Amino acid sequence: MNNDQLEGKWKQIKGEFKQKYGDLTDDDVTYTEGKFDELLGRLQEKTGRDKEELKREIDRW
Numbered sequence: 001m002n003n004d005q006l007e008g009k010w011k012q013i014k015g016e017f018k019q020k021y022g023d024l025t026d027d028d029v030t031y032t033e034g035k036f037d038e039l040l041g042r043l044q045e046k047t048g049r050d051k052e053e054l055k056r057e058i059d060r061w
Contacts, residue, residue: 006055 014029043054 006059 010033017029018024030037039052043049044051047054
């Protein structure tokens with residue numbers, strides 16, 4: 001999965017969350033994006049694998 005695909009998938013998920021939880025704001029979503037990036041960074045640090053490889057593995061889950 002490339003970055004464009006991942007970004008598209010994330011936008012779909014954001015839209016679904018906003019529809020389901022009407023009081024969810026863009027700030028909430030931005031915070032969540034930051035936490036996901038933080039998670040990827042920690043996984044990279046702990047495993048020594050690159051970001052794209054980790055994204056592919058997450059996509060397979």
